[in-house]
Amino acid sequence: MKAFFRQFFGFILRFFESGDEPYSYKPLNRKILIVVGVLFNAIWIFTAYLYAGKGSYDFLLPVAVFFIVGLVCLVVGLLGNDRAVAKIWGNR
Numbered sequence: 001m002k003a004f005f006r007q008f009f010g011f012i013l014r015f016f017e018s019g020d021e022p023y024s025y026k027p028l029n030r031k032i033l034i035v036v037g038v039l040f041n042a043i044w045i046f047t048a049y050l051y052a053g054k055g056s057y058d059f060l061l062p063v064a065v066f067f068i069v070g071l072v073c074l075v076v077g078l079l080g081n082d083r084a085v086a087k088i089w090g091n092r
Contacts, residue, residue: 002079009075016076016084023086030077030085037073040066 006013044066051059076084 006079009079012072012075013080013084016087017081019083019087023083025082025086029089033073033077033085033088037070037077040070040073044070 044063047059047066048063073088076088
């Protein structure tokens with residue numbers, strides 16, 4: 001199942017897993033990334049719920065941004081390798 005999702009989200013993972021420079025990975029970084037992804041997904045769901053029936057579509061840009069950031073965080077946190085997680089944190 002993981003292999004299917006890695007292939008499905010390959011366009012995201014390829015960007016973060018590419019490169020051959022040295023990286024510094026800590027297991028806590030992956031856990032924090034997953035928590036941040038869950039929080040961003042909660043924000044976009046809550047925002048969409050609050051403003052969906054108002055008749056205005058001004059809320060769609062923030063909802064789309066929170067959705068994309070949450071999706072990338074969860075995909076890299078759950079499916080990405082150590083290099084992808086370190087690349088999100090900036091290879092420090």
